[in-house]
Amino acid sequence: MIPANFDYESPRTLSEALDLLASREDAKVLAGGHSLLPAMKLRLAQPSMLVDIGRIGGLAYIRESGDQILIGAMTTHGEVAASKLLLRSSPLLAQTATEIGDTQVRNRGTIGGSLAQAHPSADYPAAVLALDAELVVHSRKGERVIPATKFFTGMFSTQLHNDEILTEIRVPRTPGEGTAYKKFHHPASGYAVVGIAVRLKMSGGKIDNAVVGITGVSEIAYRATKVENALRGKPTTAFADAATHAADGVEVLGDYFASTEYRQHLAEVMTRRALAQAAGGKR
C-alpha cells in the first residue's frame, strides 16, 4: 500500500502540462486519481512523475455548441450526473454517471480519467459508444479528434499516446430519443459486470433507430450492432429476440463472480431491460 518514489508537478496551463508530459517517457497525467493512485499504492503503476492537471483552469465544463454538448475532461462524474443541460438535451451520459461508484468516487473521478483508463468494466465507455461521441486530444503537436468508436483499443489501452491529454468529450443532442443505462453492479468494486447504454428512436410504434453500447462483457466496450440491426423497423416486441444477440461476435469474459455463460446471459437480460426502459421513459 506504499507507492514507489515519484515526482509531482501541478502545472497551471495545458501547454506547461504537455511539456512536462513530453519531458519523460513514464510521466503520467493525474486527474481524479481514483484509478491511478490505487494502482500506484499496489505498485502496479510506478510512474516517475505525476502531472496533476487538476489545477489547470478551464478543463471542467459542460456547455452547448451547436448540435453538440461539450464536456471538459476534468468534469467529475458527479457534475455530469447532475448536469441540467445534459439531462435536458442528452441524458444518456448523465444517466450513466449516476451509476458510477459511490458519492466519493463521483466527486473525485473525472470523465477524462475514466475514458483514458479504459477499464473493461467502466461505465462511460458504453455511453460514449452509444452516443458516437468525439474525443478531443491535445499534444505539443496540436489537436486531434478521435471518434469514440475508434478510441478503445484493448483492456486498459486506448488511442491516447503518452504525451497526449484528453481535453474534451463531445456528444450529440438526442432529441426525441429514449435513453437508458442499465447496469449490473459488481457488489465489491461497484463496476459494471454488465452495463448497457441504449438510445432508441421510435416513430409510429416502430423502431427508427436503436443504438446499444455494452461494457463489462468483453475486453473493451462495443456496439452491439446485431442487436441494433435486428431492431430497425420493428415494434418493441422485437426486444427479447434482438437482445439474444447482445454478446454476438465478442469474446465474453469470465471470472469468479460471473462466468462467461452467466455474463452472456446477463448481457441479454440487461439489454432487453435497457431497451424496455428506453422505450418506456422517453425524455
Next chain:
Amino acid sequence: MAKNGKASSNSKAAHWVGKKLKRKEDPRLIQGISHYTDDLKMAGMVYCVLVRSPHAHAEIKAIRTDAARALPGVVAVFTGEDTSAVGPVPCAMQMPDLKVPRHPVLGTGRVRYLGEPVAAIVAEDIYTASDAAELVEVDYEPLPVVTDMEKALSSDTAYVHDQFKSNQAFTHTLKGGDIETAFKKADKVVSQRMINQRLAPIAMEPRAVLAEYLPGENRLTVWSSTQIPHLLKTQISVMVGLPETAVRVITPEVGGGFGSKLNVYGEEGIVPWLSMKLSRPVKWNEGRRENFLATIHGRDTINDVELALKKDGTILGLRARILADLGAYHQLLTPLIPQLTALMHAGCYKIPAIRIDIVGVFTNKMSTDAYRGAGRPEATYNVERIMDIGAHELGMDPVAFRQKNLPQPKEFPFTTITGLTYDSAKYQEALNKALKLAGYDALRKRQKAGLKNGKYYGVGVSTYVEICAIGPSAATPAGGWESGTVRIEPTGKVTLLTGASPHGQGEETTFAQLIADELGIDPGDVNVIHGDTLAVPYGIGTFGSRGTAVGGTAAFMATQKLKAKMSALAAHLLGCKAADITIGRGRLSAKGGKKSISFGELVMAAYTAHSIPAGFEPGLEATHFFEPPNFTFPFGTHIASVEVDAETGEVKIDKYVGVDDCGNVINPLIVDGQIHGGIAQGMGQAMWEELIYNEDGQLITGSFMDYVIPKAHFFPEFTLDRTVTPSPVNPMGVKGVGEAGTIASTPCMVNAVCDALSSLGVRHIDMPLKPERVWKAITSAQSGGMEPLPPELSSRAKRNSSEKASKSSTRRRP
C-alpha cells in the same frame, strides 16, 4: 437491573442500567482524535516491512538481501535463519492426537501458504522499507499445492508437513444418545452437504505492532492491536525470551477484531525482537493486502448433515461429518474452533441422539481461527438449514416443525444429549414475537399469490441458541475467568481496571453504567481502563461474547467488595451496624434514614484514615477474579423476507426481523448496535463474502475490488426487538450479544432464498448466494425436470444448450 433482573444487593440506586446512554467512546472515535497503534510515533522509530511468499508451497532455495541492505536508509534485513530463536508462533490447544507443526515467525526452508513472511526489512521510513522489500531476491522451487480438503485426505496428495505423512491434523468425535437406533427407527432421513465458505474477518483497522526495547532497563513495551493484551504479554515473553516481568503490552484504540485479533501472530514476535536487536523502536503496520493474506481467516468447512425424523415431525437424531480446513499452521485456537461447532449441534431443539465427527485438515492456505461466532455459526447453519430441508421434505411449515421440537421454558436448565446445560430460555416467546413483527402469515400469503405472477418471494426463519460468556476455565484453553479492580480515588472519582479488553463493544460505557448504579454515582465519574498490562491486573480479554457476562461480572463483584468496605466504614462513622447501611444516590444512610454521610465524605474518610474501624485497610480498592460457573445461552428468532429475480439470480431483501434474548440489558443502544453489526456480518457470509483460493493457492478475492464487504445500502432496515430471560449464571443476569446476529442471520438468509425457489425445485444453494449461483441453481433444478419451466427461463435454457455457446469463445479475465 432491567425489569426481570434480580435486585442487586443493597443498592437502592438503580438508575443507569437499562438506559440508552450514548457511548463514551464515540466522540473521540468519530472525530478521529484518538490513537491507534499506527498513530503512535516514538523518537528514533524505524519501520518494518515483511517480504512475503508469492507461492502457496515452495522450497526456499536462496534469499539474497544484499541489494536491499545496500539501499540508503535501510537499517537491517533479517531472514528466517536469523530468527530461529524467536517464537514459535503459539497454539494454545492441547488434544491427544493433535499434530502440531512448528510455526516459525519467518518461513525457513519452505513456505506453506501464500503470504508467509520470509524476510523482515527495517528502514528509517516506510517508503524505503517498502522499496527495499522489492529488492530482496528469493529463489523458490514451487511444490505441489494442497488446497482441496478432500484431495488433501486422499492417498494421491502432497503433504503440507512431510513429517506427518498425512494432512489430517486431528479427529474429534462428540456423541450422545443412541444414534444408530435413531436413524434405524426414522420414518424419514434427510441429508445435505453444505459448504461453509472461507471468510476474511476484515477489521477496519488492520493489525499493527510497535515495540520499544530499553536495554538499560531491560524493559520491552509492545503496542499491539489485539483483543488479548495479557495473554499476548505472556506469549511475547516466551517468543523473545524475556522474563514476563520485563514485558508490557498496551492496546491503544483497536479498530475491531471479530476474533482475528484473539490471537498471537508471528509479527508480535518479530517486531519486539527487532527492537531488542536494534535498540530502537520498531513499527509494523499491516497493509490491507497483507490483512487478506496473513491475518487469520474464518469458517471453511464441508458439512455432511443428516437428520432422522418421525413422520409427525419429531426429531430422533442428528449426525454430521465435518471437514475443517485449518490452513497450513495452527494459530492460537485453530483446532478449537471446529470443536465449538461440534458442541452446538443440539441447537435449540430436543434432539435425543447426536453424533458429530470432525476431521481437521492441513492445506496450503492461511490458518483459520476464531471469526465472529467462532464455530457456532457453522453449527447453527447446519442445524437451521437441515431443519428447513427436513420441514420441506415432511411437508410441514418450517415454523410448526421448529415449534414441535423446542423445549418448553419449564424444562430449563435444559441439558443437551451432548452435555451442555442451557441456563434459561423462553424460545417460544421470542419466536412468537418475531412471527408477529414479520407478519409471517401475510408473507406466506404474498408468496403464494406471487407464484401466479412469476414472482418468487421467500421467507426464512432461524431459531437459534448460542453459547456465550466463554467460559468456565475448564472449557477454555487459557482460562475463562476475568478480572476487575474498582478503585474509588480520594476525590470520589472511580477507576475500573478491567481485564476484558474491549475494542469497539462499548464497555467503557456499559461498565460505567453498572458501577454507577452500584455506588450511587454518575457514569461520567467512572473511568474504565483497559488494555495496559502494567496498569490492569491479569485478564483474559474480549471474545466469545464474554465481555459483560464475565468481565462485567468481575467488575460488579469487585464493586460488591468495595460496598461492604464502605458500609463498614459508614457504620463506624454513623454509629450503627454495617448491615443497616444503604448506599443511595450520593449518600450512605443508616437504617431509618436519620443519620447519613455523603459519598465524598466517606471516601475521604477512607483515605485520611483518621477514624477507621479496627482491622479496616485504608483506601478504597477491591479486586475480583470471576470464574463463571457455566456458559450462558442467548437465543432468539430471526426472520428474513426476500424476493428473487429468477432471471438474473439477484436477491432483494425486503424485510429483516430479529428478536433476540441476551438476558438483562445494560444499554439497549449498544445491544442493538451489536445485533445490527452481527446481522450485517452474518448476511455478508450468506450473500456476498468468500475467500477463493485457486488450485495454485493464489488468493483470487484478496482485495476490496473482489471480496464483497456489504455496504449499508445492501441492507433493508432491521426491525429489532427482544425478550428478556435473565441468566442465573451470573448475578447481573446478563448473557452476551456480540455474536448473536451473525449466528442467526446466516441460515436465516439462506433459508429465505431457498424457500423462495423451492417451487422451482431448488433444495439447497451453497453460500455465498451470489447471483450466478442462484441462477444456476434455478436452471439446473429446472433441467432436472421437477416442475414446468417459467416462460422466461425456458427460452434461456434452450438457447444455453445450443447455438449460443458456440457463438462466443471463452476468455478468462487477467
